[in-house]
Amino acid sequence: MTVMAHDQGGRPYTVEDLGGMPDDGRRYELIDGMLLVSPAPGARHQKVVLRLGMFMELRCPDDLHVFSAPFSVRTSESIELQPDLLVARDADLTDKLLPVAPLLAVEVLSPSTALNDLNTKKAAYERMGVRSYWIIDPQDPKLTVFELDADGCYGQVADVKGEDPFDATLPFPVRIVPAQLLGTLYNRPVE
Template structure:
């Protein structure tokens, strides 16, 4: 009878993980992220998720100024020595990314909710991005469809815009953009 283990070979036991440990993860189609030394593993996104991601990236790309760019996951955002995440979309100044990662908090991080990531996106990632000083955080729920935008004020995220279905969503920061959530899920 074979014994089953939950340990990943080669990972240290009994200590928080670091970004160096994250580099040893296999290239197997899963998304490996590290939040405060805790490994988060997510399956590859589903088709609906990918469609929303692509449509939203086009909307953002068309609206952003020349000194800002939109990048899609997987692309590492290094927030600390024990925290590297891959938001579904990030918006950053063009001079900040390296070929390998974004070594600073993005101007905007966007997560597209799914059943397997909802809790992490709404709690852990949101909190970790706030602590890193990410000025804007958006969450898209493709099932409603809806979008909520938070802005960092005094170290806490506050809701600055929300929209559901055909209702317009509009913000001015980090740059002006407007659309409806239903446009993302056609």
């Protein structure tokens, strides 16, 4: 992942700048005017996103929607993120993006994005007011769940590995087993 704090003119990036980024398979996101550029993800990452998305979609209530990246969450002119997976209220959506915090944001770790997912994005989602933030490690399947407390701060509510289940209540009841998100890739050696 590459992080750039200013454009060539020395000013912070804005969401308008994102429209001029190349269509090159990379993900371009913005946190407080800093541009985050992520390379295309690998097989385990994509399998987890696909299986989790399908699993969540089958259990999603009618007034909510599940989206996978690239789908933008733009809460200001200096913040636009594309969680690997998100859940949003139908009433909050526009045709192009989500202009408010999602109910759930999920990031699946990649070697190039792990530090940002665990720190920078977590802090941004917390400031936005995302009620539940899930981080999934596809290498050694693990799900870590953070939820906002009464003070608006994330507290860790779950850390499950392999075949251990997590029974989520937010944004809707669903049971997640990290190993099942990899399907047959679970038994394949990590390169």
